[in-house]
Amino acid sequence: MKNSLWEKQSFLSPDVIVIGAGITGLSAAASLKEQSPELTVSVLERGVLPTGASTKNAGFACFGSISELLNDVNTLGPEGMVQLVEKRWDGLQKTCQRLGRSMIDIQTKSGYELIFEEQSNIVEQIPVINELLYPFFQTDVFKTSNNKISKFGFANTYHLIENHLEGQLDTGKLISTLWKYCAELGIQIHTGCEVTDIKEQENQVDVICNEIVFKCKKLAVCTNAFSKQLLMGEYDLSPGRGIVMSIIPDSKLPFEGTFHYEEGYYYFRDYYGKLLFGGARNIAIEEETTTAFGVNEKIKEKLIDDLGNIILPGKSFQIEMEWSGIMAFGTNKSPIVKRVSDKVTIGIRLGGMGVAIGSLVGEEVAELILI
Numbered sequence: 001m002k003n004s005l006w007e008k009q010s011f012l013s014p015d016v017i018v019i020g021a022g023i024t025g026l027s028a029a030a031s032l033k034e035q036s037p038e039l040t041v042s043v044l045e046r047g048v049l050p051t052g053a054s055t056k057n058a059g060f061a062c063f064g065s066i067s068e069l070l071n072d073v074n075t076l077g078p079e080g081m082v083q084l085v086e087k088r089w090d091g092l093q094k095t096c097q098r099l100g101r102s103m104i105d106i107q108t109k110s111g112y113e114l115i116f117e118e119q120s121n122i123v124e125q126i127p128v129i130n131e132l133l134y135p136f137f138q139t140d141v142f143k144t145s146n147n148k149i150s151k152f153g154f155a156n157t158y159h160l161i162e163n164h165l166e167g168q169l170d171t172g173k174l175i176s177t178l179w180k181y182c183a184e185l186g187i188q189i190h191t192g193c194e195v196t197d198i199k200e201q202e203n204q205v206d207v208i209c210n211e212i213v214f215k216c217k218k219l220a221v222c223t224n225a226f227s228k229q230l231l232m233g234e235y236d237l238s239p240g241r242g243i244v245m246s247i248i249p250d251s252k253l254p255f256e257g258t259f260h261y262e263e264g265y266y267y268f269r270d271y272y273g274k275l276l277f278g279g280a281r282n283i284a285i286e287e288e289t290t291t292a293f294g295v296n297e298k299i300k301e302k303l304i305d306d307l308g309n310i311i312l313p314g315k316s317f318q319i320e321m322e323w324s325g326i327m328a329f330g331t332n333k334s335p336i337v338k339r340v341s342d343k344v345t346i347g348i349r350l351g352g353m354g355v356a357i358g359s360l361v362g363e364e365v366a367e368l369i370l371i
């Protein structure tokens with residue numbers, strides 16, 4: 001099928017195309033229009049809805065539990081850890097400023113890490129991490145709140161470390177509000193538009209999507225875990241699948257807030273009387289290194305066991321629903337944000353912290369495009 005003159009002019013030849021309508025791609029598109037309103041910008045998304053991680057996570061507004069940050073100190077050094085935390089915090093603030101706190105239902109109810117018997121030495125590290133983070137936050141971030149363990153009803157938990165700055169949000173509202181914001185800026189978002197090939201020409205980039213060829217001057221690739229299929233060259237990028245279950249407890253939940261254990265591999269939170277619980281990717285890393293959506297029964301069983309043994313001991317509950325999302329990891333926790341040619345920029349590999357850093361990564365992508 002040939003496209004008409006009108007289609008070519010009004011739909012198929014924007015100045016900039018962004019591939020991927022997750023938080024990174026939509027934020028990149030928004031930053032482009034905020035900085036250069038005269039540009040025409042389109043976003044191409046393969047799904048009817050965004051189909052990666054951005055609408056599949058559990059809605060944590062966090063910047064790292066203490067065991068994760070200790071691990072970051074080991075791998076990146078103290079300064080590297082602090083820089084990561086600052087980026088996550090600044091990213092969350094940017095999202096809130098852009099969209100409005102109430103629009104994304106962000107609530108700062110505190111975050112907690114559950115510490116088990118064999119990990120008790122983590123508690124001794126609280127002053128070390130607090131001191132490193134003090135210059136940025138001007139407050140102690142972490143403290144033990146062991147008095148809440150019995151109130152919350154957790155079993156087999158030796159310590160509870162509280163972060164009073166951590167919050168939770170509605171990830172569906174975040175993306176739908178960002179989507180609306182982009183539309184108000186005049187950005188066209190095309191769904192059901194899977195890009196199968198990118199061809200750089202002398203004066204433009206051809207972006208091929210089914211039978212349609214879009215042409216643009218600059219291209220941003222924000223396809224996170226699904227980028228290898230599109231990009232030439234070798235990238236340190238592995239997909240990682242994460243599961244979330246929505247649980248309806250038979251009695252009122254005795255806790256509110258966001259919770260993590262085992263370096264963030266397990267996470268749960270309250271959501272208007274329900275419990276969202278997920279993780280356990282670490283017990284089946286090989287099987288979960290996949291771009292295919294799906295729920296691994298071994299992981300589900302482990303999560304159900306932990307509900308009975310740790311989170312809701314002695315209480316009955318029903319599993320309302322479950323889903324999975326695909327993240328992107330590398331040997332390094334930093335995202336890959338770079339110009340791969342004078343026309344193509346990428347912003348990928350958001351790891352397990354893309355809700356926090358996605359808007360900043362989008363902004364960096366936009367800045368590289370506008371150079």
Ligand SMILES: Cc1cc2nc3c(=O)[nH]c(=O)nc-3n(C[C@H](O)[C@H](O)[C@H](O)COP(=O)(O)OP(=O)(O)OC[C@H]3O[C@@H](n4cnc5c(N)ncnc54)[C@H](O)[C@@H]3O)c2cc1C
Pocket residue numbers: 019020021022023024025044045046047049050051052053054055056057058059060061062193194195196222223224225226227230241242243244267278324325326327328347348349350351352353354355356357358
């Ligand atoms: C279970 C789970 C828990 C998480 N917990 C947290 C957390 O506590 N804190 C936190 O900050 N982050 C968390 N994350 C991570 C966060 O959700 C991601 O890092 C972030 O959403 C990545 O955003 P993105 O826009 O880069 O990628 P994505 O959201 O994956 O968006 C990429 C988009 O590109 C589209 N696409 C791919 N290929 C093509 C193509 N060829 N053509 C067109 N479109 C294409 C996809 O459909 C997708 O919509 C979690 C994620 C999951 C799954």
